[in-house]
Amino acid sequence: MQMEQTDHEEMTRDLEAYRKNGSQELRNKLVLHYLPIVRSAAVQLRTMAGSLLEQEDLTDQGVLALMECLDRYDPGKGARFETYAFVRVRGAMIDYIRSQDWVPHRARNFQKKVDEAFSILSHEKMGEPDVKDVAGYLDMPVEKVENHIKYMNHASVLSFEAALQDMTAIFAKGELEAGDMDGKPEESLFYREMMEMLTAAIDGLGEKERLVITLYYYEELKYSEIAEVMGIGQSRVCQIHTKAIRKLKSSLEDYMRG
Template sequence: MSAEPMKLVFTDAQPAPAAMVPIIPVQGPLTYSRATRPGGDSEALIRQYLPLVRRIAWHVHGSMSTIVDVEDLVQIGLVALVEAVGQAAEQGGQFKAYLKTRLRGAMIDELRRQATTTRGAMRRRRQYHAAIKTLTASAGRAPDEAALATELGVTVEKLRADYETADAVRFESMDEVYADDLPWFADDTPDAFEQLAESDLRDTLIAAIGALPEREAMVIQLYYVEELNLEEIGQVLGVGSARVCQIKSAAHAKLKKALAKKV
């Protein structure tokens, strides 16, 4: 759309009388600044409360559980801090108290998610370690089971069953604990050469059994596969157990000879 028609409208226009023009006092040049968001600078608040996050993380780690590293609790607290900063304007002067509750709650929730023991077991574990600390401080050396049982007011058997085994299960990364030379990671499966040798011997044995006379092959089959005793085999063949023993011995001799040639 062209602006020429609009210019023609104001061609004969006259200035307005001075009495009709309002007087606006000049207070300085107009400037523009970024509006301050409610709750202040988020980054400044985060930097301000970082020490609080670490302090609460160490407190939770020391007083409640060691199944989660303190640095992991710090990371959880940082996430909770960033989320809580958005509520700073609404909380006003109560923000610090609100933040403490938020941080501690987030860390405890994480501990509960990763807990592998019951609350009772966690309580017994705390009592157990507290008793060790107390007795060590008083005696100057680590206490024995009898002293610990007396301190906790339980029997030695209950101490072993409910207190000493109350530690939580801790899961470690396989990459951190695995090593080829550790015995519990060793594989007892025969290597390829052993498997090949066993396969050759098995094939030789199968062929040798197949070459036995029918009665000798049947005795081997009934004795080793069907797991019949000599008397039961005799009943199948219609002979006495002594005769069965002779047949089995003859079969063994032929099989040993065939395997000796292979070895």
């Protein structure tokens, strides 16, 4: 453990020295040291990428992001480098995956109409409209609106959900107790830091949003099952989930900005 602590302190000093002198030798040393973050993220996201990408493609994107992190990291903003790099590397990989899964312009235009309908009906009803209300307002079949919402939900959360999903699940299940990551003190530290941030972010969600997050990530229920538990439609569950994830993303971005 003492050796690991010494190693961490050495990397911290090297990182500070690199920020000052931009040494190529130090950069290579730091990249090699933090490469496990890249490899871990690539393995976790490979199934998300499906057949679109090879793990090597994701790793390449992650290494580029890691090098950018070395140049842009500012310890004065509060986040540990490991935490900062973890989020940035995963984010770069997810953005790359998204670039292979293009959302048609027609779908984005339709989403603007759906969002506008929800906004107008919310003011008229002084509450949350359901999909039937929106479909009626747009004079379209309910099934078409429901299918569109499901499609856009996947497209809109893909850029950040994977980065939050495993951390949210770890937080909810309490899998990272003291000693769970023996031999990996740095990983344990940045996961705990992320969990603390997510704890505060989840506490700030609305009651229904917290319930959906709990049932989806902790209980691992499907949208249809959550709909039965909550007594609402699947599309409504989908909307609540998307809204909750967006709030968590905003909290994450605020945290990373310090």
